[in-house]
Amino acid sequence: MDIRERLIRIINSWKGKKIAVIGDIMIDEYIIGKIERISPEAPVPVLEIEEEKYVLGGAGNVANNIKALGGEPLLFGVVGEDIGAEKILNLLNQREIKNFLVKDKERPTTTKTRLIALSQQVVRMDKEKRNPIKEEIEMLLLEKIKENIEKIDIFLLSDYAKGVLTYSFTKKIIELAKTYGKKILVDPKGKDFTKYKGASYITPNEKEAKIATDMEENFDIIICAQKLLELIEGEGVIITRGEKGMFLYLKDSYYFIPALKAEVRDVTGAGDTVISALTLAISSDANPLEAALISNFAGSVVVRKLGTSTLSPEEIIQVIPQKINIDKNYVEF
Numbered sequence: 267m268d269i270r271e272r273l274i275r276i277i278n279s280w281k282g283k284k285i286a287v288i289g290d291i292m293i294d295e296y297i298i299g300k301i302e303r304i305s306p307e308a309p310v311p312v313l314e315i316e317e318e319k320y321v322l323g324g325a326g327n328v329a330n331n332i333k334a335l336g337g338e339p340l341l342f343g344v345v346g347e348d349i350g351a352e353k354i355l356n357l358l359n360q361r362e363i364k365n366f367l368v369k370d371k372e373r374p375t376t377t378k379t380r381l382i383a384l385s386q387q388v389v390r391m392d393k394e395k396r397n398p399i400k401e402e403i404e405m406l407l408l409e410k411i412k413e414n415i416e417k418i419d420i421f422l423l424s425d426y427a428k429g430v431l432t433y434s435f436t437k438k439i440i441e442l443a444k445t446y447g448k449k450i451l452v453d454p455k456g457k458d459f460t461k462y463k464g465a466s467y468i469t470p471n472e473k474e475a476k477i478a479t480d481m482e483e484n485f486d487i488i489i490c491a492q493k494l495l496e497l498i499e500g501e502g503v504i505i506t507r508g509e510k511g512m513f514l515y516l517k518d519s520y521y522f523i524p525a526l527k528a529e530v531r532d533v534t535g536a537g538d539t540v541i542s543a544l545t546l547a548i549s550s551d552a553n554p555l556e557a558a559l560i561s562n563f564a565g566s567v568v569v570r571k572l573g574t575s576t577l578s579p580e581e582i583i584q585v586i587p588q589k590i591n592i593d594k595n596y597v598e599f
Contacts, residue, residue, distance in 0.1 A: 299381075521596070
């Protein structure tokens with residue numbers, strides 16, 4: 267079986283995989299219109315609204331991606347007692363995504379509002395509180411996770427640094443997952459990655475990896491990934507690199523994986539798609555390189571779409587190159 271056939275077989279085995287998605291849930295609001303004049307009140311453009319749409323963001327987008335790819339997400343997180351929470355619950359119900367959300371009346375549902383004209387963002391407005399969730403909220407969430415632990419195949423932590431994945435809560439989740447022999451993948455944020463110690467894989471982008479290792483100036487991606495792996499004591503590190511593809515670092519090997527050529531329209535939520543595909547692949551017994559290749563191809567598809575988007579397994583399969591060669595530390599296609 268060649269590499270392409272193996273990747274297709276893995277993708278086709280995703281149906282029904284149960285993924286616990288834990289993290290910062292958001293609502294992405296898109297206000298779309300046209301700009302044809304300047305306001306007489308101030309020298310600013312006037313957006314004439316033609317359409318408004320709402321989509322799941324953050325950990326909600328991760329769950330939505332997993333659902334679209336054939337998996338069964340179980341979504342855990344925190345929302346406010348407001349209209350944003352109602353929109354999120356409506357969208358989750360529409361997509362039949364199982365959710366175990368805790369409402370916190372002291373914080374608003376994180377909402378990102380994007381004004382769009384001529385297929386481009388004009389401005390973004392955020393409504394949020396990024397302070398850590400309280401201990402009682404942590405305990406309620408942890409109890410919900412424990413109640414469903416037997417159903418979960420693998421854990422995915424989606425950290426947007428909005429306050430849900432506190433240091434203590436993250437450590438408790440990882441400890442719980444390891445106790446039950448479950449792998450944990452993390453899309454990390456922030457400077458201190460020690461809270462992810464014990465995770466199986468982390469997927470920082472290049473900028474996040476530099477910050478976490480104090481290598482903003484003298485950056486060496488191999489040394490950086492080595493430091494990160496030593497920090498988490500896990501199985502591997504995947505550093506996403508945008509148009510340069512991604513870098514996979516394991517204990518005894520590493521691989522440079524190029525990006526597929528694509529007309530990039532919008533990178534919003536691309537990291538969510540990458541870790542969703544990666545997690546599904548790992549849960550389906552893919553080895554780390556196979557999983558990284560699949561997630562790389564998934565990322566190359568979703569950046570061709572405008573806004574926070576999902577994709578189907580068929581869309582990934584369509585872009586898998588006919589020939590994939592592995593030459594020492596380099597993947598070529």
